[in-house]
Amino acid sequence: MPNAYVPGVGNLSAKYEAMIERRARVLGPAYRLMYETPLHLVRGEGVWLYDEEGRAYLDAYNNVASLGHCHPRVVEAIREQVGILATNTRYIHGLILDYAERLVATFPAELSQVMFACTGSEANDLAMRIARAFTGGTGIVVTENAYHGISEAVACFSPSLGQAVDLGMHVRTVPAPDAYRVAGSDVGGKFTADVEAAIADLKRHGIKPAALIVDTLFTSDGVLPGPKGFLAGAVDAIHAAGGIFVADEVQPGFGRAGDAMWGFQRHDVVPDLVTLGKPMGNGHPISAVVMRPEVCDEFGRNARYFNTFGGNAVSCAAAMAVLRTIEEDGLMANSARVGGYLTEGIRGISEGHDAVGDVRGAGLFIGVEIVTDRANRSPDRQRASRIVNRMRDLGVLISVTGKFHNALKIRPPLVFTEANADRFIAAMDEALKTTG
Structure with missing residues (x-):
């Protein structure tokens, strides 16, 4: 794991050493641990x-609390419900219906149904079950440093988990659509060709394609937001092969991109399935798969779905508070305005x-590529790590991402x-000056 604490390295107090030993035990x-x-x-x-001594840290990393930590509307909604x-969903209750209707209203009309789970991993697991039932295939195409979850079924198509976690024989990876490292090329055309090659390789090995799944801001590949529209050809390619397109919106979704509620909307495509998680309940466990009804029909008729906590009334109350706050407080517009200000400041x-x-x-999702020099664009993982840890010392929290672990990951x-x-810009400026 990049940006991880290495036991025995650093100068920790006896108290913290004891706590870390206790954790391990x-x-x-x-x-x-991070940092x-x-x-x-x-x-x-x-x-x-805030730490135990009362020092405040500006959290520019943790998108789970998408509305900020302990948002009063979410806290009150949970407390009341x-x-x-x-x-659970085996009983009729109105709140799940109210929330489901309000949620799907934020999607294109084709995506009109939703099923609930607790985590993004569960949502992506469910999406793959639906994809297999609909297509009759098993093959999955992902980007080469993608992260989609931690369950056994999902970890096998999450290559960012590292060499110790095996990819499935039914999984093919493609290079990330990195406009910085393939400057001047047709990003969309190259990504489409790479996906077509992965599909052809699956078929060559007797594996029928089931799905192309991507995080629509390519977060774990280094935060790769553009150019807008480059996904369309790859989506056409998986459809032509009899598979479906799954948009993983766990990190890009809920207005974070500023110019769209959902990351896939920036590419003018309509997925077959969309998976949601982390920020959906501002830290309270709830996730979902939003879907075209025809895609889930085969799965729904032949395999009942049940999740003890997925869609429970308390989680729905938290999620409703999140969605209402985003819409009523204009937080998508705030993301666009403040995100633009922050990006230009950086x-x-x-x-x-x-x-x-x-x-x-x-x-409010920004990637900053740290390199040895601008001319050759060689990634500088060590400098990126020093910047992250220096900013932590200055009271600002970020992390790193990307295949080379050299892209600063900023998502306030x-x-x-x-x-x-x-405050963020001042801390980053200081970190850049003092980590050379």
Whole structure:
């Protein structure tokens, strides 16, 4: 894991050393901590996280709390509903219907039904079950550093999990549509050709294609938002092969891109299935698959679906509060305005730093490419890590992403302000100056 704490490295207090040892003893070896010096957080409010000493950290990384930490409307919705009813989808209750109708109203008319789960991993797992039932195929095409979840069925098409997690024999990867590293080329045409080649290879090995699934901002591939429209050819290619297109909106969705509620809308395509997760309940577990009814018909007739907590009334209350706040408080417009301000501010300070090769983004989702120099565009993973950890020391939280772990990953809550952006820009400028 990039940007991870390495046990035994760094100068931690005896108290923190003891806590980390306690974690290892009771939680086992698989968990990781972020940053060279891990954070001990005790409270969150809005765009801020606080450690046990009361120091505030500007959270420009955690998109789970898309409205900011402990948003009062979400907190109150959960508190109220948990005192009334907390049950599952085997009983009739109106809130799930109210929320489902309001949610699908934000999608193109073709996507008119929704099924609920608890996590993005579950949503992507369900999407693949539906895809197999609809197409009769099993083959999956993903980008080469994609992340779609942690269940066994989903981890096998999440190559960003690393070499220790095997890809399925039914999975093919394609290069990310990276406009920075293939400058001057036809990004859409190349991506389409790569997807067609992956489909041909599946067929050559007797594997019928089922789905092309992408995070529509290509988050784990380095945050690759454009050019708009480049996805259309690849979507046509998977349809021509008898498969379906699944838009993973767990990270790009819910207005984060600023110019669209959902990332796929930036490409003027309509997916067959759309998966949602993390920010849907502002941290309360709820996820979903939004779908064309005809795509789910075969699955629904032959395999009943049930999820004990998916679509429970408390989760729906949280999700309704999130959606209402995004719509009623104009947070998509805020994402566009403040995201543009932040992006331009980063570009402004980057002019004096050759380590910054590219600044790209959509709304409040920004990637900053850190390179050894601008001429050869060689990725600089070590410098990126130093910048992230220096910003952490300055009280601003981000992380890294991309195949080379050299792209700064910046995704603040949708309630970020220009004043927050100014603080971010000042910290990043200082980090660039002091990490050479």
